Amino acid sequence: MLKYVGKRLLAALVTLFIILTTVFVLMRQMPIEGYFDNIDKADQGVIDAKLHQLGLKDPMHIQLLNFYKNILKGDLGVSNRYRTGAPIIDIIAGKAPISIQMGLISMALSLLLGIPLGAKMARSKYKFWDKIGTGFIVFINAVPAAVYYIYIQSYGSSMLKISMLFDPSKFLNWVLPVFSMSLGSIAYYAMWLRRYMVDELNKDYVQLAKAKGVTSQDITMAHVFRNAFVPMIQYIPSSLLFTISGSIYVESLYSIPGMGGLLVDVITRQDNTMVQALVMIYASIGIIGMLLGDLLMALIDPRISFAKKEGVR
Amino acid sequence: MSEVILRTEDLNVKFSLRGRVLHAIRGVSLEVYKGESLAIVGESGSGKSVLTKTFMGLLDQNGWVDSGSIWFEGNDLAQYKTEKEWLTIRGKKIAMVLQDPMTSLNPLKTIGKQIGEALELHQGLKGDDANKRIQEILLDVGIKEPARRMKQYPHQFSGGMRQRVVIAIAVACQPDILICDEPTTALDVTIQAQILGLIRDLIRKYNLTCIYITHDLGVVANVADRIAVMYAGDIVEIGTSEEIFFSPKHPYTWALLSSLPQLGVKGEELFSIRGTPPNLFNEIKGDAFAPRNPKALNIDFKERPPYFDISDTHKVRCWLQDPRAPKVEPPQVLERISTEGGNLYEQ
Ligand SMILES: Nc1ncnc2c1ncn2[C@@H]1O[C@H](COP(=O)(O)OP(=O)(O)OP(=O)(O)O)[C@@H](O)[C@H]1O
Ligand SMILES: [Mg+2]
Numbered sequence: 001m002l003k004y005v006g007k008r009l010l011a012a013l014v015t016l017f018i019i020l021t022t023v024f025v026l027m028r029q030m031p032i033e034g035y036f037d038n039i040d041k042a043d044q045g046v047i048d049a050k051l052h053q054l055g056l057k058d059p060m061h062i063q064l065l066n067f068y069k070n071i072l073k074g075d076l077g078v079s080n081r082y083r084t085g086a087p088i089i090d091i092i093a094g095k096a097p098i099s100i101q102m103g104l105i106s107m108a109l110s111l112l113l114g115i116p117l118g119a120k121m122a123r124s125k126y127k128f129w130d131k132i133g134t135g136f137i138v139f140i141n142a143v144p145a146a147v148y149y150i151y152i153q154s155y156g157s158s159m160l161k162i163s164m165l166f167d168p169s170k171f172l173n174w175v176l177p178v179f180s181m182s183l184g185s186i187a188y189y190a191m192w193l194r195r196y197m198v199d200e201l202n203k204d205y206v207q208l209a210k211a212k213g214v215t216s217q218d219i220t221m222a223h224v225f226r227n228a229f230v231p232m233i234q235y236i237p238s239s240l241l242f243t244i245s246g247s248i249y250v251e252s253l254y255s256i257p258g259m260g261g262l263l264v265d266v267i268t269r270q271d272n273t274m275v276q277a278l279v280m281i282y283a284s285i286g287i288i289g290m291l292l293g294d295l296l297m298a299l300i301d302p303r304i305s306f307a308k309k310e311g312v313r
Numbered sequence: 314m315s316e317v318i319l320r321t322e323d324l325n326v327k328f329s330l331r332g333r334v335l336h337a338i339r340g341v342s343l344e345v346y347k348g349e350s351l352a353i354v355g356e357s358g359s360g361k362s363v364l365t366k367t368f369m370g371l372l373d374q375n376g377w378v379d380s381g382s383i384w385f386e387g388n389d390l391a392q393y394k395t396e397k398e399w400l401t402i403r404g405k406k407i408a409m410v411l412q413d414p415m416t417s418l419n420p421l422k423t424i425g426k427q428i429g430e431a432l433e434l435h436q437g438l439k440g441d442d443a444n445k446r447i448q449e450i451l452l453d454v455g456i457k458e459p460a461r462r463m464k465q466y467p468h469q470f471s472g473g474m475r476q477r478v479v480i481a482i483a484v485a486c487q488p489d490i491l492i493c494d495e496p497t498t499a500l501d502v503t504i505q506a507q508i509l510g511l512i513r514d515l516i517r518k519y520n521l522t523c524i525y526i527t528h529d530l531g532v533v534a535n536v537a538d539r540i541a542v543m544y545a546g547d548i549v550e551i552g553t554s555e556e557i558f559f560s561p562k563h564p565y566t567w568a569l570l571s572s573l574p575q576l577g578v579k580g581e582e583l584f585s586i587r588g589t590p591p592n593l594f595n596e597i598k599g600d601a602f603a604p605r606n607p608k609a610l611n612i613d614f615k616e617r618p619p620y621f622d623i624s625d626t627h628k629v630r631c632w633l634q635d636p637r638a639p640k641v642e643p644p645q646v647l648e649r650i651s652t653e654g655g656n657l658y659e660q
Contacts, residue, residue, distance in 0.1 A: 203416060204411055204413060204416040204417040205416065205417055205418055205419045205420075207371065207411060207417070208409070208411055208417045208418070208479065208482070209419070209430075210371060210403065211369060211371060211403055211404065211408065211409040211411075212403065212404040212408065212430065212431045212434070212482055212483070212486055213400055213403040213404030213405055213431070213434050213435065213486065214430060214434065215396065215400065216396060223419055223422075226421065227419065227420070227421050230421065301421065302420075302421065302423075302466040302468070303420060303421075303466065303468050
């Protein structure tokens with residue numbers, strides 16, 4: 001087990017290293033305007049001095065080395081245009097909590113609704129609940145999210161008699177954005193669980209379980225659901241990490257001060273250091289998510305063996 | 314003959330498929346005797362699996378018993394509708410071993426758990442009692458180091474070992490009837506013989522009645538007291554092993570026996586039955602085998618033959634037995650069975 005974890009960890013670190021290095025090198029090709037608040041008014045001497053101070057005049061390998069040193073110290077640099085002079089870590093720390101809270105709640109809601117829906121659909125294949133669920137999934141996938149988000153916002157707000165904009169201190173104000181954020185994942189979980197369960201239901205071991213006298217209730221829960229859930233577990237950490245990294249559209253719609261809109265903002269503002277920091281954070285989140293998924297999967301699926309190969313007999 | 318444990322009367326099973334109706338079992342009347350081993354043989358698609366699945370209510374969703382009855386312990390299983398009714402039969406009274414051991418176990422549960430499930434359901438055993446019994450059963454089916462093996466998952470077992478586990482599950486239920494649906498087809502020849510031997514031992518040890526499905530007559534000689542030959546959803550001939558091997562009466566049985574590899578002569582092409590089985594979507598007129606039988610009589614195409622009794626134990630559905638029919642001799646090769654019969658029995 002430890003060896004397996006070590007191996008996966010190492011692979012993840014190598015991937016992360018390659019991605020970070022690539023992003024860093026690419027970012028160096030961006031126009032230098034991205035490091036200045038107001039380059040038009042600065043003269044050449046000031047510009048050169050600042051570039052020197054930022055280390056941008058150094059040879060690439062020195063820059064890289066410094067960059068990794070800083071990362072290990074937990075220093076992501078400072079913002080130059082978005083909020084001049086503010087450490088990037090602080091900016092993110094101010095925005096992350098609300099996104100994380102919303103993401104976690106939305107995740108819980110998605111699992112709580114999506115999983116039973118998928119299971120119900122698989123059990124009543126081609127019957128009433130399956131048709132309702134399929135209609136829902138098709139709707140969510142076919143209609144652009146922007147459309148139903150806006151409907152939810154305008155109708156929902158007037159129904160709940162609340163303002164359209166977000167106020168973190170009021171419980172009711174959480175309902176609509178969280179619900180909007182969850183719809184996609186509810187459909188996603190339901191769709192995959194149904195598919196995996198229908199696959200499992202057609203397998204021979206279900207026949208055998210039936211033949212030995214297990215009730216169809218127990219077959220669905222103890223055999224089929226459990227087995228169908230295992231392949232889904234792999235994706236849950238990624239999906240969790242991505243929901244907590246914020247939903248761009250929902251956050252801007254409700255003016256929620258979260259992480260979601262940040263990347264768009266800093267790109268339009270051409271804040272090089274912040275773009276770099278955020279891209280790196282998202283890349284790391286992706287890699288960590290996959291790593292956790294694999295480890296979780298290995299923990300749960302006995303067919304993935306950690307130990308040395310033991311021959312079948 | 315001893316007591317009848319299960320009897321079907323004029324059983325008809327149909328499936329609906331894309332709006333059309335397929336008549337898979339066409340009036341099967343069969344008696345299974347307590348303690349015997351009955352083999353059901355026939356080509357692929359002849360209805361062997363469907364017939365036995367009706368005994369446990371395991372027909373696919375699109376299939377139903379159209380008419381006829383299945384008598385078991387005074388109840389007509391053909392009338393069973395609810396899961397609750399079937400749970401009194403499944404595993405408890407009739408257990409089943411499926412064809413493909415690679416897929417018939419749940420890959421995510423230890424084999425101990427999967428055997429334990431049956432023990433808890435049918436004998437109410439749990440905890441240490443169950444563990445003890447699981448180990449006994451594993452030893453029974455020839456799996457050594459049961460304490461360690463029961464904690465392992467199916468992927469840690471080879472095909473033959475998995476089939477032993479599947480058999481262990483069936484035996485753990487302590488059923489009266491054990492249905493083996495081609496239990497050795499997916500295994501290689503040496504393992505086949507071992508599994509066959511194991512089934513024979515367990516039948517004796519646990520006093521089971523066994524219904525053994527196969528399309529390989531060579532295998533049958535080793536397990537069966539009686540043989541039922543199925544063709545196109547019907548039993549065309551039934552008799553003791555000796556009767557079917559040494560004095561077969563139906564042209565289809567002749568064809569099946571002639572294609573036994575054991576009867577082949579080196580260098581000569583092996584006999585194979587011409588044509589294909591009839592389409593069960595269409596209504597079958599006369600003897601279903603007639604279109605493939607070069608020596609078919611005119612009446613074979615017009616009217617379905619009744620059963621003719623050859624002996625107390627041997628009957629055949631074939632017009633050749635009618636007193637008015639011309640005399641048709643079985644193919645020459647079949648004589649080799651009597652001379653080389655020893656060969657067939659000792660694989
Ligand atoms: N669910 C189903 N829907 C439609 N037709 C079916 C279904 N199950 C079985 N049949 C048909 O019933 C007939 C008998 O099938 P069955 O599986 O009993 O054959 P078999 O003798 O067991 O063959 P094999 O040796 O291949 O297992 C076949 O024609 C088959 O196509
Ligand atoms: Mg079959």
